[in-house]
Amino acid sequence: VGQWFEYGVRVQPHHTDYAGIVWHGTYIQWMEAARVECLREVGVAFDDLVRLGYDLPVVDLAVRYHQPLRLGATAVVKTRMLAMQGVRLNWDYEIVALAPDSHLCLTGTVTLVTIDRAKHKIVRRIPPDLQDVFDKIGVYFQASI
Amino acid sequence: VGQWFEYGVRVQPHHTDYAGIVWHGTYIQWMEAARVECLREVGVAFDDLVRLGYDLPVVDLAVRYHQPLRLGATAVVKTRMLAMQGVRLNWDYEIVALAPDSHLCLTGTVTLVTIDRAKHKIVRRIPPDLQDVFDKIGVYFQASI
Amino acid sequence: VGQWFEYGVRVQPHHTDYAGIVWHGTYIQWMEAARVECLREVGVAFDDLVRLGYDLPVVDLAVRYHQPLRLGATAVVKTRMLAMQGVRLNWDYEIVALAPDSHLCLTGTVTLVTIDRAKHKIVRRIPPDLQDVFDKIGVYFQASI
Amino acid sequence: VGQWFEYGVRVQPHHTDYAGIVWHGTYIQWMEAARVECLREVGVAFDDLVRLGYDLPVVDLAVRYHQPLRLGATAVVKTRMLAMQGVRLNWDYEIVALAPDSHLCLTGTVTLVTIDRAKHKIVRRIPPDLQDVFDKIGVYFQASI
Numbered sequence: 001v002g003q004w005f006e007y008g009v010r011v012q013p014h015h016t017d018y019a020g021i022v023w024h025g026t027y028i029q030w031m032e033a034a035r036v037e038c039l040r041e042v043g044v045a046f047d048d049l050v051r052l053g054y055d056l057p058v059v060d061l062a063v064r065y066h067q068p069l070r071l072g073a074t075a076v077v078k079t080r081m082l083a084m085q086g087v088r089l090n091w092d093y094e095i096v097a098l099a100p101d102s103h104l105c106l107t108g109t110v111t112l113v114t115i116d117r118a119k120h121k122i123v124r125r126i127p128p129d130l131q132d133v134f135d136k137i138g139v140y141f142q143a144s145i
Numbered sequence: 146v147g148q149w150f151e152y153g154v155r156v157q158p159h160h161t162d163y164a165g166i167v168w169h170g171t172y173i174q175w176m177e178a179a180r181v182e183c184l185r186e187v188g189v190a191f192d193d194l195v196r197l198g199y200d201l202p203v204v205d206l207a208v209r210y211h212q213p214l215r216l217g218a219t220a221v222v223k224t225r226m227l228a229m230q231g232v233r234l235n236w237d238y239e240i241v242a243l244a245p246d247s248h249l250c251l252t253g254t255v256t257l258v259t260i261d262r263a264k265h266k267i268v269r270r271i272p273p274d275l276q277d278v279f280d281k282i283g284v285y286f287q288a289s290i
Numbered sequence: 291v292g293q294w295f296e297y298g299v300r301v302q303p304h305h306t307d308y309a310g311i312v313w314h315g316t317y318i319q320w321m322e323a324a325r326v327e328c329l330r331e332v333g334v335a336f337d338d339l340v341r342l343g344y345d346l347p348v349v350d351l352a353v354r355y356h357q358p359l360r361l362g363a364t365a366v367v368k369t370r371m372l373a374m375q376g377v378r379l380n381w382d383y384e385i386v387a388l389a390p391d392s393h394l395c396l397t398g399t400v401t402l403v404t405i406d407r408a409k410h411k412i413v414r415r416i417p418p419d420l421q422d423v424f425d426k427i428g429v430y431f432q433a434s435i
Numbered sequence: 436v437g438q439w440f441e442y443g444v445r446v447q448p449h450h451t452d453y454a455g456i457v458w459h460g461t462y463i464q465w466m467e468a469a470r471v472e473c474l475r476e477v478g479v480a481f482d483d484l485v486r487l488g489y490d491l492p493v494v495d496l497a498v499r500y501h502q503p504l505r506l507g508a509t510a511v512v513k514t515r516m517l518a519m520q521g522v523r524l525n526w527d528y529e530i531v532a533l534a535p536d537s538h539l540c541l542t543g544t545v546t547l548v549t550i551d552r553a554k555h556k557i558v559r560r561i562p563p564d565l566q567d568v569f570d571k572i573g574v575y576f577q578a579s580i
Contacts, residue, residue, distance in 0.1 A: 012468045013481070014170060016163040018216045018340065019407070023159050024348040025322070028315035033447045046448070047507025050308065058314040062352040071163045072482030117309070157323045158336070163485065164552070169493040170463035177460070178302045191303070192362030195453065203459040207497040217337025262454070304458055308451040308506045315449060361453045 002141040004078040004094070005041060007034035011073045021068035027106055028061070031093055034077040035110070042140040044133050052129055053117050056089070060111035066104045067097070074098045075105060081141050084134070087113050087122055147286040149223040149239070150186060152179035156218045166213035172251055173206070176238055179222040180255070187285040189278050197274055198262050201234070205256035211249045212242070219243045220250060226286050229279070232258050232267055292431040294368040294384070295331060297324035301363045311358035317396055318351070321383055324367040325400070332430040334423050342419055343407050346379070350401035356394045357387070364388045365395060371431050374424070377403050377412055437576040439513040439529070440476060442469035446508045456503035462541055463496070466528055469512040470545070477575040479568050487564055488552050491524070495546035501539045502532070509533045510540060516576050519569070522548050522557055 009030050017023040036046045049056070069075055078094040088111050095106040114123040114130065123130065154175050162168040181191045194201070214220055223239040233256050240251040259268040259275065268275065299320050307313040326336045339346070359365055368384040378401050385396040404413040404420065413420065444465050452458040471481045484491070504510055513529040523546050530541040549558040549565065558565065 010468075010472075012464070012471055013162050014168050014464045014467055017158050018161040018163075018165045019345055019347070020163045024351065025159060025315055025318035028318060029447070029449045032315070032449055033445075036447055037445075045507055047505070050506065055309055057309070057355065057358070059355050060353070061314065061355075063350070065347065065349050065351075068347070070482070071485065072480055155323075155327075157319070157326055159319045159322055164490055164492070169496065170460055170467070173460035173463060174302070174304045177304055178300075181302055182300075190362055192360070195361065200454055202454070202500065202503070204500050205498070206459065206500075208495070210492065210494050210496075213492070215337070216340065217335055303452050304460060306453040307448050308453075308455045310453045313449050 002080050002082075004080050005034065005038035007037050007077040007079070008098075009033075009075050009077060011069050011071050011075075013071065016071050019068075021070055022105075024063075024065060027063065027065075027095060027108075030077050030095070031079070031108065031110060034079045034093075035091060038079055038081075039137070043136045049133060050117070054123065054130060055115050055117050056112040057115060058110055059088075059113050061108070063093075063106060063108035065106055069095075069097055069105050073100065081137055087124060089113070147225050147227075149225050150179065150183035152182050152222040152224070153243075154178075154220050154222060156214050156216050156220075158216065161216050164213075166215055167250075169208075169210060172208065172210075172240060172253075175222050175240070176224070176253065176255060179224045179238075180236060183224055183226075184282070188281045194278060195262070199268065199275060200260050200262050201257040202260060203255055204233075204258050206253070208238075208251060208253035210251055214240075214242055214250050218245060226282055232269060234258070292370050292372075294370050295324065295328035297327050297367040297369070298388075299323075299365050299367060301359050301361050301365075303361065306361050309358075311360055312395075314353075314355060317353065317355075317385060317398075320367050320385070321369070321398065321400060324369045324383075325381060328369055328371075329427070333426045339423060340407070344413065344420060345405050345407050346402040347405060348400055349378070349403050351398070353383075353396060353398035355396055359385075359387055359395050363390060371427055377414060379403070437515050437517075439515050440469065440473035442472050442512040442514070443533075444468075444510050444512060446504050446506050446510075448506065451506050454503075456505055459498075459500060462498065462500075462530060462543075465512050465530070466514070466543065466545060469514045469528075470526060473514055473516075474572070478571045484568060485552070489558065489565060490550050490552050491547040492550060493545055494523075494548050496543070498528075498541060498543035500541055504530075504532055504540055508535065516572055522559060524548070 011022055015022050015026045039046055075095055075097045080092050082090040082092060091110045093108040097103045097105055115121060116123050156167055160167050160171045184191055220240055220242045225237050227235040227237060236255045238253040242248045242250050261268050301312055305312050305316045329336055365385055365387045370382050372380040372382060381400045383398040387393045387395050406413050446457055450457050450461045474481055510530055510532045515527050517525040517527060526545045528543040532538045532540050551558050
């Protein structure tokens with residue numbers, strides 16, 4: 001299994017709820033941002049992909065919440081893409097608190113599929129422009145497999 | 146000044162922050178929903194307007210926060226459209242807590258302009274389909290002016 | 291398996307993303323609201339539970355996205371609580387589009403545990419005030435089991 | 436008038452709406468994060484302030500939206516605190532797009548007051564621990580006045 005891409009976050013007031021901790025849905029935003037920034041690191045600007053006529057909607061999401069994060073805490077969202085399964089792109093996640101203490105906050109997985117925005121359909125035959133995107137992702141993650 | 150359109154809300158966990166009250170940005174969501182539902186009451190489905198090629202972005206927003214709302218509280222978002230000023234559609238707001246106690250939460254104003262989505266420009270000459278929309282709004286709010 | 295509790299929603303602009311559909315994290319808000327309103331129907335005000343010193347954090351969340359929902363669409367969030375597994379309260383979900391067309395949007399499950407807010411610990415021995423809450427939930431859902 | 440504190444942001448999918456641009460309420464989150472990070476730069480950790488028993492709720496918010504921001508764009512949130520007016524802390528804002536093009540997105544102001552969390556009251560007589568906080572802010576912003 002490949003290396004993790006790491007994306008740092010800080011808990012701001014709007015991330016929290018009445019319990020003084022990060023609201024459980026907030027993590028979904030961070031997981032998305034980490035994934036988009038990982039793609040950028042790989043050389044794929046997500047907005048370019050959208051402009052090319054594709055999208056990568058989430059079709060499956062599973063999250064386990066381990067320990068909470070409090071206002072002002074910092075954490076790192078770790079993500080990596082696993083080998084593709086047919087049309088499914090599977091991403092692994094760990095969110096780990098960094099300060100004021102270090103602990104595991106969340107583990108999860110997200111599955112994306114590539115769709116053609118005009119046809120509203122899953123892309124099963126990969127056209128060259130999209131193959132180029134997948135190649136870039138593959139090179140990045142295989143480097144450490 | 147015309148009658149208020151009223152839109153009821155309940156404070157859910159995701160609306161709150163670490164202070165146990167509604168996070169100040171949450172009200173912007175409720176103000177939007179109240180405005181869209183007011184338009185629907187008037188006979189204008191906002192998604193139809195978007196499909197016709199128009200949009201009504203917010204260009205000015207001013208909010209005064211009076212007293213907070215806690216988890217589980219209910220409130221009513223009151224809104225009304227004032228007379229148009231050139232291309233500007235001005236909306237008035239009051240949010241009033243209903244239970245467990247009644248108090249004024251927020252007063253505010255929102256200004257919209259109509260834009261042509263394809264041209265990315267403000268619509269200054271109102272075409273017939275849009276005039277129909279404005280007429281419906283006018284009839285509704287003038288009824289009580 | 292018991293009856294569904296149903297909670298209606300309408301897609302507002304702030305629920306959507308650049309793709310013109312509901313952003314995948316928005317559903318988590320609706321699932322929470324449906325759960326809280328289901329508890330209220332059962333006779334349990336969630337804010338009372340919090341005031342008693344308990345909380346019901348989400349410890350597991352799994353969602354499958356079937357078909358998207360567009361701006362202005364209406365849907366129903368269907369939820370029901372399954373039999374408790376030790377300290378775990380398991381909730382089942384379906385979100386079904388109602389208009390402009392009817393289709394399955396999402397299926398999912400959410401697991402809660404009861405914690406003591408002061409001790410930051412899972413409640414394993416149920417005190418009488420909390421047993422009363424669980425009894426109310428049980429009566430409601432067993433009615434149709 | 437003092438120097439600006441600058442906080443960088445990137446438009447992620449969850450920040451956008453059906454129009455493909457940043458939803459107007461999203462900016463409120465960024466304005467809060469910039470303010471909290473500015474306080475940290477000054478030497479004031481907002482979560483410490485909360486732990487000391489204080490809070491800084493927003494009592495007034497005014498925003499003018501100039502030009503939109505699209506998916507993938509980067510921007511800088513510029514903020515500075517003006518001289519206090521009695522109990523009111525006034526913050527100035529500008530949000531400026533950096534890439535793919537540079538333009539003014541938003542100008543705004545936010546007013547905070549300091550409250551005592553236990554008493555739910557505005558702090559009118561500044562105790563020494565809080566005076567220390569205000570002194571730090573003053574030193575930072577006066578440096579360039």
